Amino acid sequence: MYRDTDCNSLRKIDIGKQVTLAGWVHVTRDHGGVIFIDLRDREGLTQVVFRPEENAELAREAHSLRSEDVIEVSGRVAARLPGTENANLATGDIEIIPSRLRILNRADTLPFPIDAEPQNEDLRMTHRYFDLRRPRLARNLRVRHRVTKATRDYLDGQGYIEVETPVLSKSTPEGARDFLVPSRIMPGKFYALPQAPQQYKQLLMVAGVEKYFQIAKCFRDEDLRADRQPEFTQIDIEASFVTPDDIFSVTEGMLAAIFKAARNIEIKTPFDRLTYREAVGRFGSDKPDRRFRIELVDLSDDFRASGFKVFRSAIDAGGVVKAINAKGFAGITIGQADELTEIAKLYGAKGLAFIKIENGEWKSPIVKFFSEAEKTALQSKLRIEEGDCIFFGADKWEVACEVLGRIRLRVAEIQSLHRKAAKGQSGPPVGRTRPVASSDWDFLWVTDFPLFEWSPEENKWNAMHHPFTRPKVEDMPLFEAKKFSEIRAEAYDVVLNGVEIGGGSMRIYEPELQEKMFEALGISPEDRQSQFGHLLRALRLGAPPHGGIAFGLDRLVMLIAGEQSIREVIAFPKNNRSMDLMSSSPANVDPRQLRDLGIKLAEEKK
Ligand code: ASP
Numbered sequence: 386m387y388r389d390t391d392c393n394s395l396r397k398i399d400i401g402k403q404v405t406l407a408g409w410v411h412v413t414r415d416h417g418g419v420i421f422i423d424l425r426d427r428e429g430l431t432q433v434v435f436r437p438e439e440n441a442e443l444a445r446e447a448h449s450l451r452s453e454d455v456i457e458v459s460g461r462v463a464a465r466l467p468g469t470e471n472a473n474l475a476t477g478d479i480e481i482i483p484s485r486l487r488i489l490n491r492a493d494t495l496p497f498p499i500d501a502e503p504q505n506e507d508l509r510m511t512h513r514y515f516d517l518r519r520p521r522l523a524r525n526l527r528v529r530h531r532v533t534k535a536t537r538d539y540l541d542g543q544g545y546i547e548v549e550t551p552v553l554s555k556s557t558p559e560g561a562r563d564f565l566v567p568s569r570i571m572p573g574k575f576y577a578l579p580q581a582p583q584q585y586k587q588l589l590m591v592a593g594v595e596k597y598f599q600i601a602k603c604f605r606d607e608d609l610r611a612d613r614q615p616e617f618t619q620i621d622i623e624a625s626f627v628t629p630d631d632i633f634s635v636t637e638g639m640l641a642a643i644f645k646a647a648r649n650i651e652i653k654t655p656f657d658r659l660t661y662r663e664a665v666g667r668f669g670s671d672k673p674d675r676r677f678r679i680e681l682v683d684l685s686d687d688f689r690a691s692g693f694k695v696f697r698s699a700i701d702a703g704g705v706v707k708a709i710n711a712k713g714f715a716g717i718t719i720g721q722a723d724e725l726t727e728i729a730k731l732y733g734a735k736g737l738a739f740i741k742i743e744n745g746e747w748k749s750p751i752v753k754f755f756s757e758a759e760k761t762a763l764q765s766k767l768r769i770e771e772g773d774c775i776f777f778g779a780d781k782w783e784v785a786c787e788v789l790g791r792i793r794l795r796v797a798e799i800q801s802l803h804r805k806a807a808k809g810q811s812g813p814p815v816g817r818t819r820p821v822a823s824s825d826w827d828f829l830w831v832t833d834f835p836l837f838e839w840s841p842e843e844n845k846w847n848a849m850h851h852p853f854t855r856p857k858v859e860d861m862p863l864f865e866a867k868k869f870s871e872i873r874a875e876a877y878d879v880v881l882n883g884v885e886i887g888g889g890s891m892r893i894y895e896p897e898l899q900e901k902m903f904e905a906l907g908i909s910p911e912d913r914q915s916q917f918g919h920l921l922r923a924l925r926l927g928a929p930p931h932g933g934i935a936f937g938l939d940r941l942v943m944l945i946a947g948e949q950s951i952r953e954v955i956a957f958p959k960n961n962r963s964m965d966l967m968s969s970s971p972a973n974v975d976p977r978q979l980r981d982l983g984i985k986l987a988e989e990k991k
Pocket of ligand 1: 581888
């Protein structure tokens with residue numbers, strides 16, 4: 386036996402007990418020959434004090450200990466000297482007076498000190514097994530475990546069963562590039578790693594499973610933008626004979642159980658619901674962060690006959706005029722105004738018109754074009770006050786909403802930096818970290834997404850969610866009439882504080898409708914057979930109505946753990962070039978392995 390107590394257990398009532406602890410030397414301090422050691426295991430820290438006058442031999446041995454050596458210590462639990470207790474430590478009232486020390490292993494020179502936050506992420510990733518010893522990351526792994534355990538327990542309680550689906554599978558059209566795995570036995574043929582178990586879970590519904598879930602690994606070969614990983618984890622759910630309301634209530638219950646288990650947080654259910662049109666129209670985003678009160682106001686009716694050409698022509702062309710009121714923004718600097726204008730242009734606007742309200746005056750070159758009635762409408766709809774700044778978007782609905790949605794987020798970010806600065810805190814670097822304006826957890830369903838989106842690059846319609854999502858029943862006539870831009874899907878997302886954490890849909894279960902959907906997506910009858918023949922055949926053998934949802938587990942755990950990156954909640958993540966720096970993968974392979982697979986590398990271009 387290496388130990389009988391962990392490093393976070395001993396309290397005053399244990400004084401006098403004989404114990405054995407094992408763990409890592411967290412820090413050592415030498416106070417004039419007396420060696421203090423903070424011994425660490427995954428539970429916490431306990432102080433061990435080697436005093437030469439008590440045991441000269443042991444003290445001499447302890448002198449050789451360095452950070453991260455692995456030791457076993459037996460001794461007596463004693464009270465700390467009055468005045469030396471540490472209220473920040475659970476074991477801060479006691480210390481161990483050792484009678485035996487066993488050095489189990491020595492640590493080499495450390496890649497970085499374990500008790501500081503290392504700045505160099507590559508260094509952390511190269512020594513990830515060491516990095517993970519840090520209490521924050523150790524805690525994150527546990528939060529993740531709590532989340533998956535609560536998920537399994539809750540869904541099990543609701544009658545869902547976990548079914549594993551293949552990792553060596555066939556390409557699914559989830560929109561990203563597949564990772565391919567060559568077949569040795571059938572040279573020239575490839576498996577694909579699943580982007581999501583979408584088809585398998587639908588086939589499980591045809592198989593009569595009725596209630597399925599899986600904590601599933603998914604793989605997407607993308608150029609890693611922002612905070613993505615080539616392999617990630619989903620909580621994947623599918624059920625038969627359900628409506629969207631059934632899926633909403635099971636996932637609300639699951640999220641409540643997760644938050645309770647992981648952080649003892651009571652979340653409010655049921656979640657509010659907004660349609661896609663409402664979300665984008667009011668917040669300029671299909672994943673609105675409603676912790677910021679600012680909303681987009683529609684002014685199209687007020688400017689329909691405007692003398693201001695820019696607004697009028699946007700409306701004449703079938704577009705809209707919208708605005709937001711940025712409270713207290715009349716004092717924005719030229720630099721900030723330029724930055725916001727750049728954002729507007731990036732998302733498709735020609736520029737960014739705004740009015741500052743200063744000293745009772747509306748300051749902007751565009752005000753002179755407005756009629757009194759237009760000014761009155763602006764005044765009342767936007768509740769304009771001294772110090773405000775009004776930003777306008779006049780464009781196609783999608784563009785005006787998106788542009789103002791982006792401006793809205795940036796304004797909120799700048800406002801929260803101001804608030805922090807006013808409180809004397811230094812804010813995060815501008816533009817990098819999202820603000821947390823309130824500690825509330827704002828959950829929201831966004832429903833009724835468009836079924837299709839137009840791809841100008843491919844010059845065709847794509848499925849906005851995926852090709853198995855069904856149109857809303859009310860919009861079936863639009864589907865028959867091929868009015869693709871107007872059809873709404875029975876699809877929904879869950880949004881938490883402006884982050885999409887999950888999404889799903891009701892599926893097509895009628896083979897004829899699925900064929901029509903493939904046709905609308907420009908998939909030829911031959912491709913339909915070769916890619917989806919198994920699914921179409923399954924739908925012909927008594928497929929029940931079904932639907933489901935999937936959650937990004939990494940992102941969910943990140944939010945629950947209060948982290949800024951999913952890499953902090955994944956044990957062994959890849960870096961932004963999809964590399965595992967620890968094991969140096971991807972790596973070259975033995976030419977023999979390639980020969981076995983019938984693979985020849987193309988000559989590198991000189
Ligand atoms: N398979 C979908 C996805 O990964 C989720 C779903 O429709 O259930 O986004």
